[in-house]
Amino acid sequence: DIEIHVHPFALSYCSHGYRPQEVLPFTGSMGPFFNVFCATIVSLSLWRIRNPKLLPLLMWAGTAYIAEGVAMFIDIAGLPILTDWGKVIIIGGVSPVIIGILGIIFVTIGSIFMLLLMPLENVSHRDSFGKKYLITTSISFYFLLSVIYTSIFVLFVLDNRLIAFFSSIVFSLLLTTIYNPIFPFLDRLSHTKTFQIGWSEVKIALGSAFGIVIIVLVFF
DSSP states (O other): OOEEEOOSSSOOEEESSOOOSSOOSSHHHHHHHHHHHHHHHHHHHTGGGOOGGGHHHHHHHHHHHHHHHHHHHHHHHTTTSOOHHHHHHHTTOOOHHHHHHHHHHHHHHHHHHHHHTGGGGTOOTTSOHHHHHHHHTHHHHHHHHHHHHHHHHOGGGHHHHHHHHHHHHHHHHHHHHHHHHHHHHHHHHOOOOOOOOOHHHHHHHHHHHHHHHHHHHHHO
């Protein structure tokens, strides 16, 4: 049997047991697609009852699409290394252009999901650039936790996490910059009133996010 280890801050990997010698081209891409599939179902199912208390689950779709889209770009840049998408390109014969286009589509969808949630985070398009930027750095905060963890326990992947951290800062800046210009489109797509967030919403949202991390650490 093969044990699959999923870690919220470090590398995910397989260990123990027999591993087939044949490298299958599309097995690596099944994980990203499964993540996006589950995230989309959960986030869209909760969309009608949009509430700040549900932010960790509502954000799942946005972060999944962005993370998997960026992973496609990284794997293309890393060719001919047999990463998840490297296998699809080299062994499966899929053009890197197609994977790149798919990556752009994923990042675009993820960005729209994230920007649609801004009103739930008590952010209006009329607010200052600094406030909007601070909210969009939630992805950067995750990578900061990842940098801290890997710098202590998994030092050999620290460079990878540092690149992701600084890239996320630039990405957050881009999201903040485009928010006002595309706000009319976002408002037509899904109008959401701006919520005033209290400590109860913050505690429940952080508690559920912490619970998700614990579940991943314990069971995977």
